[in-house]
Amino acid sequence: MxxxxxxxxxxxxxxxxxxxxxxxxxxxxxxxxxYNSDLIWQKHGFRKVPLSCTEIIKRKQIFEIKKIRTTDSQILLWHFTVSSDTEFSIIKIENDYEKIVRPKITLVSLRIPEQGSIICKYAIRFTNPSRFFISVRLQYVIELCSRKQHDCETNKYLELKFFKL
Structure with missing residues (x-):
């Protein structure tokens, strides 16, 4: 004291x-x-964070977003918020083999978005690990961008899917 x-x-x-x-x-x-969430996007040629998409992830469900790169130098950018505990990971897919690029972490980001970028075919996985009937509201933006500014591909080469654990 x-x-x-x-x-x-x-x-x-x-x-x-x-x-x-x-x-x-x-x-x-x-x-x-x-915190200025536009900065990482401005660094890669966007004026601000693009409009987000919304998904509801039910209990024990995985929501996967696949972005297919068209050049070796493309960068994967992400920005999301979630309403409850959610597992987030990034997986590199080559010849049907999966390699973890960003290990799975469990997080909640109600107020400040999770953001990042990585040079990238990657899959971004969001998993609702809840054993109870709690759905997760996910708001996200995922983009592929080349290292040259203003050469970003909004929702091109995008594949979304849900599956159960």
């Missing part, structure tokens, strides 16, 4: 505003601290 409240702890490191309080002064949140 801090000495300010009859305890024995003090912060002499200089981090605390008052050594006896163990507390720092709050930092005001300014617009420059906000």
């Amino acid at each position: 801090p000495t300010m409240f009859c305890g024995e702890w003090r912060d002499e490191s200089g981090c605390a505003e008052k050594p006896e309080s163990l507390c720092q002064k709050p930092i005001e949140v300014e617009p420059k601290h906000y």
